[in-house]
Amino acid sequence: MTAPKRLPPWHEHFRLPSGRELLIRPIRPEDAGPIQGAFGLLGPEEIRHRFLYALKELSPEMAQRLTHPDPNTEFALVAAEPLPPGEALVGAVARAALVPRTRDAEFAILVSHFIAGQGLGRHLMRKLAKWARSKKLDRLYGDVLDTNLPMLALAQSLGFKRVREGDGSGLVRVVLDLNEEP
Incomplete structure (x- = not known):
């Protein structure tokens, strides 16, 4: 009997309750094409919740930037089919x-x-917090549209606190204090 094949750092299999199997892994330059292609499958509200404004397509430049994070200052994961x-x-x-x-x-x-x-x-947000803690950071934050109730509820359930709202921008800043116990 052979030992199970060990996955590289930040790689893991994740099974959704629906039964679909995903591979969570660091983003790769090769992901640019599939991410651009899948962008058209997103609804306008999904795009607005993530980019905070309407966007018709993900330009090649944006895809290039997204799939080439600076390893010293950025961390990006994808949840993808378990294919190359x-x-x-x-x-x-x-x-x-x-x-x-x-x-x-x-x-x-x-x-x-x-x-x-x-x-x-939830799982991906925990991974981002783990990365931020590994960098010895104090805070992890994001600006969320006040209409993005699922994201605001998720952030609150993970210990994020609202620190800015009501300034007329329609954004709520949620902050996780990384020095508190997870």
Whole structure:
């Protein structure tokens, strides 16, 4: 009997309650094409919740930037089919980036409506917090549209606190104090 094959760091299999098997892994340059292709499957509200404004397509430049994070200051994961990068359909992207001259990181997350509501967003947010803690940061934060109630509820359930709202922008900043116990 052979030992199970060990996955590289930040790689793991994730089974959704629906039975669908995903591979969570760091984003790769080869993911640019599938992410651009899947962008058209997103609804306008999903796009607005993630990008905070209407966007018709993900330009090649935006896809290039997203799939080439700076390993010193950025961390990005995808939840994709368990196929090689470039062939796998990507259903979710989670990203954190260090904020220059601070001990903070800003997060962004997008989970396709095809697989939303099955615990994947929660799992990815925990991974971003784990990465931020490994960098010895103080805070992980994100700006969320005040109409994005599922994201606001998720953030609250994970210990994020609302620190800014009501300024007329329609955004709520949610902040996780990384020095508190998870």
